[in-house]
Amino acid sequence: MEQAVITYLTKNRDKHLTELKEFLAIPSISSLPEHKEDVQKAAKWVSNALQEIGMEKIEIYETKGHPVVYGEWLKAEGKPTVMIYGHYDVQPVDPVELWDSPPFEAEIRDEKIYARGASDDKGQVFMHLKALQAIFETTGTLPINVKFLIEGEEEIGSPNLPLFVKENKELLSSDVIVISDTSMMERGKPAICYGLRGLCGVQIDVKGPKSDLHSGLYGGMVQNPIHALVEIVKSFHNEKGQITVEGFYDKVAELTADEKAAYASLGITDQSFIDQLGVPEMFGEEGFTSLERNWVRPTLEVNGIYGGFQGEGIKTVLPAEAHAKITCRLVPDQDPDEIVELLQKHIKTYTPPGVTVNVSLFDKGPAFVTPFDHPAIQAAGRAYEKVYNVPTSYTRGGGSIPIVATFDQILEKPVVLMGFGLPDENFHAPNEHFNLENFDKGMETICYYWYELEQSL
Amino acid sequence: MEQAVITYLTKNRDKHLTELKEFLAIPSISSLPEHKEDVQKAAKWVSNALQEIGMEKIEIYETKGHPVVYGEWLKAEGKPTVMIYGHYDVQPVDPVELWDSPPFEAEIRDEKIYARGASDDKGQVFMHLKALQAIFETTGTLPINVKFLIEGEEEIGSPNLPLFVKENKELLSSDVIVISDTSMMERGKPAICYGLRGLCGVQIDVKGPKSDLHSGLYGGMVQNPIHALVEIVKSFHNEKGQITVEGFYDKVAELTADEKAAYASLGITDQSFIDQLGVPEMFGEEGFTSLERNWVRPTLEVNGIYGGFQGEGIKTVLPAEAHAKITCRLVPDQDPDEIVELLQKHIKTYTPPGVTVNVSLFDKGPAFVTPFDHPAIQAAGRAYEKVYNVPTSYTRGGGSIPIVATFDQILEKPVVLMGFGLPDENFHAPNEHFNLENFDKGMETICYYWYELEQSL
Structure with missing residues (x-):
């Protein structure tokens, strides 16, 4: 890869940050109906950005919910095709009084950019846009073919994307799917996440x-409904x-001794979690380490509980x-x-x-694991190592990107999770x-990756 | 008692309702700091009303919290002195969206007046004011001496009144204390409540x-704080x-067979509660009837629970x-x-x-029971019977008026709870x-009562 690509990124840094702030300023909270127009505004922003970097066949596809943005460049004949997936929607911001700066007015402090969506996932989507632009404007071409699929419903479980993918298999066909929506192990330690947990959930209304x-x-x-x-x-x-839900663990895949050893060798201590999270001690399922509890064991977590008086006094x-919102993180081979x-x-x-109790369901998706010795994953590992100068770790993640399992099932191509976030962001x-x-x-890593991929697939 | 008193009340009914609406329009929510001025406005309203009906030595006494309003008329030489206690503060109104008309814009529908405080306790305080005025303006005098003590912190547990009572024992000395802040058994069935539960509570912050x-x-x-x-x-x-709190029941006074029989004879069925409250079935401490559970057994009730996400989706x-607000209703002889x-x-x-868990305490008061054969109570029973033409029931109540126990302890005079509310209000x-x-x-009943009392004490 030409050094000029890197030079381009350095030279345009301020301009890029200004553009990113503009993207982050759109309160595209997909779960709140009152932000529907903002979500559409963010879709439009992505579509304009695709235009600007030289993509073609750009389209905002409407769904039953929020739109999907597509764009492609397929002129690298004979070269592999990559589909880059990401999302332009964000989580709600409450409790908003705990933010040190307004969530939709991005602010740089101490070489960190603070805003809702800064890392999850607008920041990382933006990096893919600008990395490709850097190569394009420096070399006049790309070493790979590329398709962008940027959706607006990831934070509510991607309810409409599976149908869109099913109905557009041809449009979305590729050799590898790349997603940047996960974290590195810690500062300076790149990691490729080769497995994610699934998700399902219920709301209980008493x-x-x-x-x-x-x-x-x-x-x-x-009977007091809160007591019940x-x-x-x-x-x-x-x-x-x-x-203690009967049958909950029945299909959970056993952790192999090899995996257990690999996770232990990462050298992540409970004390480092305690310091980072500010808890008095770690707590979880008996018989497993913290990493195992988070990566390969399922959970049942109350995300919200409310009933009765909440004011002062x-x-x-x-x-x-009284109400509770509950989600389970699932592992292979649990069926949501x-x-x-x-x-x-x-x-x-x-x-x-x-x-009386009413139970309503949230959207769901199964867990996902991909073989970490796949050439597309190994190429990503090498790209990280070129920039960070340390070995890449191969990890699993406790979170869920339900659409990953959908890609796996419908498109039947390897998914590479190339994350640049940090766990404490x-x-x-x-x-x-x-x-x-x-x-x-x-x-830089993304740029190297496309050249590594050109050689590997 | 002269028939003219009743005629006066009938003739002035519309005027009275207009004045009551004015009183109810003041959002004097004592628990919410943002309503501090409204609480003061309500105190001023009471003080003006006392002036208007001919009371003397009217004063708004400041406390560390909300003020106490006092007024007296002591010119019935040789006659008993009654202290009338009530409160001009009200409960919060949330969830406000469930009100059919605005809580501070009183509205009469189907011969009921709807507003926060309509029954608890502004409506009942107002009745005492107007009953005395009726006698005064009709006869030019009163059959008893009277002292008014109307406070603004009852709904937050009367934190400052005990000190005020202690420091003003002479000012408040009387032969009997009358409070109208409770309910009749049901429509057309007057009741005198001779016992109340006490209260204590804690907030748990995890x-x-x-x-x-x-x-x-x-x-x-x-550990998820909600789970904890x-x-x-x-x-x-x-x-x-x-x-299951160890020692919780240790000092609870046993229910006598006589009391058990008396409550059963009231003929209140579980079905009537089920219909009124809209619950699928009654539920409570094993081995007791619904009335017993509410009147003579202690409870531990979660009044509010909250933590995590409460929005849609x-x-x-x-x-x-995560947080919980908990109160216990106490019975004799539990010590708060x-x-x-x-x-x-x-x-x-x-x-x-x-x-980590932090526990903070709410205000507290012990339970209270007064002998129901006391002449002041029996006189009240006769007054009810004159107006309602049915026998008066002698009951206990599940609620708490913490100040009642304080009066009992400091002033050492009988307390008569003469309620005009209905349980479904x-x-x-x-x-x-x-x-x-x-x-x-x-x-009318109040007017008769003062004449009955004149003969009894």
Whole structure:
């Protein structure tokens, strides 16, 4: 690869950061109906950016939900074709009062850019755009063919993308799918994530009396919906951190001794997590290390619980209802549909008298693992090593990109997860940010990767 | 008593309702700091009303919190002195969207007046004002001496009134204390409540990681504060509806066979509660009827729980904290301080690993029982019977008016709870209202009571 490509990136750094800030300023929160127009605005922004870097056949495809943006460049005859997937939607920002700067006014402090979406995933999508532009404008061509598929519903579980992929198999055909939406191990330690957990979830709505009651006038004689909800939620775990839903672990693939050893050799200590997260101690399923609990073991996590009075002080109310939002992270070979059924059965079994319970389902996707010795993955490893000058780690991830499993199933091509985030960059939380060190090195790595790939596939 | 008093009330009904609406329009929510000025406005309103009906020595006494309003008329030489206690503060109104009309714009529908405070307690305070005015303006005098003590902190547990009472024992000396802040049994069935439960409570704040985490990236390896909170909250009860806090029931006075029989004879069925409250079935402590559970058994009730994401849809967050607000209703002879200590010890015992827990205390008061054969109570019973033409029931109540126990302890005079509310009038809940039938009959009853009292004490 020509050094001029790197020079181009260095020279245009300020311009790139200004453009990224513009992208980050759009509050494209896919889960909140009131931001529907913002999500569309972000789609338009991506489409314009594809235009600017020289892509062709650019189109904003409408779906039943938020649109999908497509663009391609297929003039590298005989060379491999890469599909780059990413998302331009972001998570909600609450509790917004915990942000040190407004979530949609990107601010650079201490060589980090702070904004919702800075790392997950606008920042990383942006890097792919600018890396290709650097090669294009420096060399006049690209070493690979490329297709962009940037969606707007990743943060709500990509409900409409599977259908779009099914209906556009030809359009999306490629040799490899590359996604930058994950993290490196830690600063200066590149990693390629070859497996992700799946996701499924339910909302539990407990109803008791027809309206809120005075806890003095009625307390003691009717079931409190909060008590009932707590009884159900408590029943999901035992004191060993194990999930007690019958059949939940039945299809979980056993961890091999080799994998166990490989994860241990990464040298990540519990103390480093404790320092980073500010918890008094680590806690999880008995018999597994923290990394194993996060990468290869399933979880059942309450993401939200609410009912009754939340203001300052006291209100002696016996509320009419109480709610919990619950998601499970799944591992091979758990089936999301099956797990949701087990959850529903469990909830029914553990519902105490005096209330009615409604269960609604969130979107779901299975776990995903790809062989890490695939040439496309090994080429990515070499690209990282060229820029970071240390060996690349091959890891798995605790998160879920449900669409990865869909790509695997429908397009039947290897998926390479090439992440440039860092684990402490507050994805989904207040003060999300992205380290500019990896913004710079990441774009270089991507450029090297396309040349490595040209030689490997 | 002269018939002219009743005629006066009938003639002035519209004027009275207009004035009551004015009182109800003041959003005097004592628990919310942003309503501090409204609470003061309500105190001023009461003070003006006392002036208007002919009271003397009217004063708004400042406290460390919201003010106390006092007024007296002591010119009935040789006659008994009554202290009328009530409160001009109200509960919060959330969830405000469940109100059919704005909570601070009183509206009369179907002979009921809807507003926050309509029954608890502005409506009932107002009735005392207007009943006395009716006698005064009709006869030119009163059959009793009277002192008004109307406070602004009842809904937050009267934190400053005990000190005020202690420091003003002479000012507040009387032969009997009358409070209208409770309910009749049901429509057309007057009741005098001779016992109330006490109250104490705690807020539990659970802290886990220093900020919200992505439930994929960290789920499984750190304790989820919601899970920890749920574990603590669940541990308070067993499946029999009993409270499992060690020592909680140790000092609870046993229910006598006589009382048990008296409550059963009231003929209140579970089905009537089920219909009224809209619950699928009644639920409570094993071995007791619904009335017993509410009147003579203590409770531990979660009034609010919150943590994590509450918006529409899904947010895969592992929250940094979770909270619960808990109150206990206490019965004779439980000691509120002792119960709070037991709660704290219990919470400590049941806190799982991986989180820190902070417990803060709410205000508290003991339970209260007064002998129902006291002449002041029996006189009230006769007054009711004159107006309602049915026998008066002698009941206990599940709620708490912590100041009642304080009066009992400091002033050492009988307390008569003469309530005109109905159990389904949504105290503390959306669509609080007051039946105008009892507004009319209640004022008549109060007038009769003062003449009965003149003869009895």
